[in-house]
Amino acid sequence: MRGLGAVQLLEGSLNYVNFAWYVTECLVPTLQPGDVLVLDNLSVHKLPGVVDWLAERGVQVAVLPPYSPNFSPVEQAWSKFKTKLRATQARTRQALEQVLEQALQLDYQPGRVGLVQPLGRYHTQEAQ
Numbered sequence: 001m002r003g004l005g006a007v008q009l010l011e012g013s014l015n016y017v018n019f020a021w022y023v024t025e026c027l028v029p030t031l032q033p034g035d036v037l038v039l040d041n042l043s044v045h046k047l048p049g050v051v052d053w054l055a056e057r058g059v060q061v062a063v064l065p066p067y068s069p070n071f072s073p074v075e076q077a078w079s080k081f082k083t084k085l086r087a088t089q090a091r092t093r094q095a096l097e098q099v100l101e102q103a104l105q106l107d108y109q110p111g112r113v114g115l116v117q118p119l120g121r122y123h124t125q126e127a128q
Helices: 016-030 050-056 073-088 093-104
Strands: 036-039 060-063
Touching (some): 050 060
Parallel strands (some): 036 060
């Protein structure tokens, strides 16, 4: 695990169009062949064709079982980010961008700053 990367701030909710843009333009350039992308069960993560498209680039996709935040280190990172966000009470986009930039400077590596290093294997479902 290399910490947080390819973080984007999007207007509105995440939908198939935004997710496809994020994967192709933001995420894939940061991935290397052999990487494993762990996704939860958010409906947009089930975008048809995305698993095959990533596989063509050497990226394996693993899907977490329904509601399994303890298996996902990103949930722990988001928890730290949301705590910082609440503390600053950012109410404008500019303030949100500043908080996000500050939060990304935190050390999100597992085992540091309160993040738990996952033990053993993730119990995941094969991506379809």
